Amino acid sequence: MLSPVTLMVNGSPVAVPAGTTVAVAVVAAGQACRTSVSGEPRGPLCGMGTCFECRVAINGKPHCRSCQILCEPGMEVRTD
Amino acid sequence: MNKDLQPRFDVLVVGGGPAGMAAAVRAAECGVRVGIVDDNASLGGQIWRSGSEGGQPKEAVGWAERLRTAGVTALCSMRIFDQPEATVLLAEGTDDVHELRCENLVLATGARERFLPFPGWTLPNVMGAGGLQAMVKCGLPMRGKRVVVAGTGPLLLAVAACLRQHGAEIPLICEQASWGNLARFSLSLLGQSLLGPYGKLIQGLRLTAELGGTPFAANSWPLAAHGRQTLESVTVSRGGKSETIRCDYLACGFHLVSNIELPLLLGCQIQNGCVQVDDLQRTTVPKVLCAGEPTGIGGVELSIVEGQIAGLAAAGRATEARKLFGERERARRFASILDRTFRLRPELTSLPAPETIVCRCEDVPYSRLRQHTSWRAAKLHTRCGMGPCQGRVCGPATQFLLKWNPASVRPPIFPARVESLAAFADGPAPEHNQVTGGI
Numbered sequence: 141m142l143s144p145v146t147l148m149v150n151g152s153p154v155a156v157p158a159g160t161t162v163a164v165a166v167v168a169a170g171q172a173c174r175t176s177v178s179g180e181p182r183g184p185l186c187g188m189g190t191c192f193e194c195r196v197a198i199n200g201k202p203h204c205r206s207c208q209i210l211c212e213p214g215m216e217v218r219t220d
Numbered sequence: 221m222n223k224d225l226q227p228r229f230d231v232l233v234v235g236g237g238p239a240g241m242a243a244a245v246r247a248a249e250c251g252v253r254v255g256i257v258d259d260n261a262s263l264g265g266q267i268w269r270s271g272s273e274g275g276q277p278k279e280a281v282g283w284a285e286r287l288r289t290a291g292v293t294a295l296c297s298m299r300i301f302d303q304p305e306a307t308v309l310l311a312e313g314t315d316d317v318h319e320l321r322c323e324n325l326v327l328a329t330g331a332r333e334r335f336l337p338f339p340g341w342t343l344p345n346v347m348g349a350g351g352l353q354a355m356v357k358c359g360l361p362m363r364g365k366r367v368v369v370a371g372t373g374p375l376l377l378a379v380a381a382c383l384r385q386h387g388a389e390i391p392l393i394c395e396q397a398s399w400g401n402l403a404r405f406s407l408s409l410l411g412q413s414l415l416g417p418y419g420k421l422i423q424g425l426r427l428t429a430e431l432g433g434t435p436f437a438a439n440s441w442p443l444a445a446h447g448r449q450t451l452e453s454v455t456v457s458r459g460g461k462s463e464t465i466r467c468d469y470l471a472c473g474f475h476l477v478s479n480i481e482l483p484l485l486l487g488c489q490i491q492n493g494c495v496q497v498d499d500l501q502r503t504t505v506p507k508v509l510c511a512g513e514p515t516g517i518g519g520v521e522l523s524i525v526e527g528q529i530a531g532l533a534a535a536g537r538a539t540e541a542r543k544l545f546g547e548r549e550r551a552r553r554f555a556s557i558l559d560r561t562f563r564l565r566p567e568l569t570s571l572p573a574p575e576t577i578v579c580r581c582e583d584v585p586y587s588r589l590r591q592h593t594s595w596r597a598a599k600l601h602t603r604c605g606m607g608p609c610q611g612r613v614c615g616p617a618t619q620f621l622l623k624w625n626p627a628s629v630r631p632p633i634f635p636a637r638v639e640s641l642a643a644f645a646d647g648p649a650p651e652h653n654q655v656t657g658g659i
Contacts, residue, residue: 160359167360172344172449178583181449183344185580185613187354188266189259189299190332190479192608192635193580203608203635207354208297209314210261 147215162206162217163187163194171219173206229255229293231534232309232322234300234482237265238520239512240328241283242527243534247326248290250535256292257311257320259299263287265330266350267520269357283524295320301632303485304644317640324507324534327483327495328527331513333375333473334616336564337578337586338571340445340454341472349379349473356386363387365468368454370394370442372562373475374519381431383471391465393431394440394456396474397562402438405561408554441568445470475562477616478514481633493619500541501530509534518555525551569621578621579614581607586621595624608635 144155147162149169156165163184166173172181173194184194189208197218198204206217231247233240236258248254256263264270268280276284287294298311298318309325311318333348340346347355349371356362367388369380372395380390395402440458445451455464478494488503488510489496495510497503503510511530512523525548532541572578574587582603592598595605595618604618605611605626610633615626632641 157359161355164355164358164360167345167355170450176342176580176583178577180342180577180583181344182342182580183450184347184355185335185351186332186348187351187358188332190609190612191580195608207358208260 145211145213147211147213147217149217150219156211158211160211162196162198162204162209162211162215164207165211166194166196166206166217166219173219175220227253227293229253229320229322231255231324231326231531232257232320233326233328233531234258234309235265235328235330235512236260236263236294236296237328237330237512237523238267238280238283239330239523239527239530240265240326241280241287242524243326243328243509243511243531244292245283245286245290246528246531247535248292248531249286250532250537252535254290254292255295255320255322256287257295257298257300257309259297261297263294263296266354269354299634300482301634301636301640302644303631310640310644312634312636312640317637317643319644325486325509326501326527326530326534327486327488327503327508327510327514328512328523328530329479329482329514331476331478331517332612334475334477334620335472335613336371336474336568336571336617336620337576338442338444339573339576340447340451341442342577342580343445343447343451344449345447345451345468346445346470346472349373349375349471351473352469352471353379353382356382361386365389366391366466367469367471368392368394368442368456368465368467369471370440370454370456371473371475372396372564373473374558374562375473375475376471377431379471380434384431384434388469390434391467392440392456392458393434393436394442394458395436395438396441396565396568397438398565399438401561405557408557441571442470442472443571474564474568476513476517478517480514481610481612481629483508483510483514484629485631485633499545500533500538501526502533507534516555517558518551519558522548522551522555564620572621578617579604579607579611581605581609581613584614589618589622595626598624610634 146155154169185191194206196206230252231254233244233256244256302310309320437458443455446453453466483495494516495514501509509530511526529541572586584602584604598604618624
């Protein structure tokens with residue numbers, strides 16, 4: 141196993157194996173990815189980049205499909 | 221715009237799953253210049269996804285090896301969003317945009333899961349069956365988790381086996397198809413095995429062994445998912461009786477639908493949701509070929525053989541391509557059996573309650589959609605299908621629930637950044653200046 145990667149999810153450190161997607165890190169941390177237009181918490185659905193439910197902000201960039209993006213050390217992920 | 225980054229390809233393959241890889245390999249081995257573009261971080265598609273744990277099947281490794289040896293240019297993490305000219309595709313990368321030029325195109329855009337709405341399906345940890353499998357391959361821990369697997373199609377068994385391997389407990393697999401259909405399916409597979417060395421049967425047997433002891437119910441489907449902020453339990457209809465099961469995840473998908481957005485944008489003729497092709501996998505648009513799931517859901521063997529035929533045909537080797545017709549015919553028989561076995565039962569149209577959200581991007585409930593008579597009217601009045609997924613989730617659902625036909629697209633076929641759209645705004649097609657999109 142490659143050495144783990146530590147990233148920040150809503151300000152808290154989360155350690156995951158290298159090669160893990162951001163969506164997985166968010167779900168494993170027990171967080172929802174986004175809040176829907178009517179205020180519901182939402183998590184990943186399709187896991188393959190088509191449903192857009194796993195959108196998060198990564199390093200300040202909004203609307204990133206987290207299931208398509210690999211975790212990098214020090215990444216700042218926000219789900220709100 | 222990185223206009224000079226990529227050479228002009230003789231054959232450009234869109235989609236890096238089994239069909240696309242096979243097409244790229246066969247074309248490149250003929251000595252032509254081939255590129256393969258995919259929106260994932262690496263090739264393999266959904267079925268051969270490697271992820272954090274590596275460990276692709278031997279067949280996938282074999283095709284990947286041939287791809288490298290043949291000198292195919294792999295363009296990953298790039299998503300096609302528009303076609304400003306017949307021989308030009310625009311692709312958005314993580315931070316940039318590319319103009320890809322080619323003589324011949326092979327579309328191998330694959331399939332996605334069909335989702336049907338039921339109360340609670342929008343709760344976090346209710347995922348697609350393939351969706352959860354993809355997440356697990358990308359590192360989601362399953363040890364000690366309880367996962368109900370539900371929906372329809374052969375994917376359910378493959379997913380359940382994968383989850384078990386990763387330490388999940390599967391209290392139940394719910395398959396909506398009837399026992400009768402499933403029995404005929406198994407018999408057909410036996411029949412197929414007599415026709416030649418057919419991998420499906422062996423695959424099926426291995427799955428049965430790996431699934432030993434997992435409860436499997438036919439004539440069964442999810443009725444509602446429950447939980448406050450996240451999933452806690454699911455109520456299923458199991459052979460006519462309802463039953464509530466505590467679980468951490470619900471993996472739920474109702475077979476697959478073809479990804480036809482790019483073929484539609486290019487003007488390819490579509491019939492019954494599938495791209496129409498001739499015997500050499502050529503679409504109705506000159507120099508545009510199509511292979512794999514977009515031509516009809518048929519599984520990995522059919523995808524590989526269709527991909528090979530398309531790759532050879534695109535490289536001008538029709539005679540060699542014809543040698544594979546027999547193999548394709550055998551694989552197609554399996555596809556038609558799949559279609560018959562896992563057809564959705566009409567009872568599933570009553571799954572959504574009036575308040576159940578159908579369009580997850582715009583939170584449009586079923587009751588609002590039922591006031592309209594067409595996909596277009598519903599879009600205009602409710603914003604159904606107008607969110608970032610562009611109807612990829614709710615489109616197939618409304619097609620089943622309300623018999624609507626959502627088959628129309630306009631560019632950009634995926635939400636694109638304003639910079640990406642602007643990058644080609646000085647190009648030759650003035651209508652592209654008016655393109656709007658983005659999230």
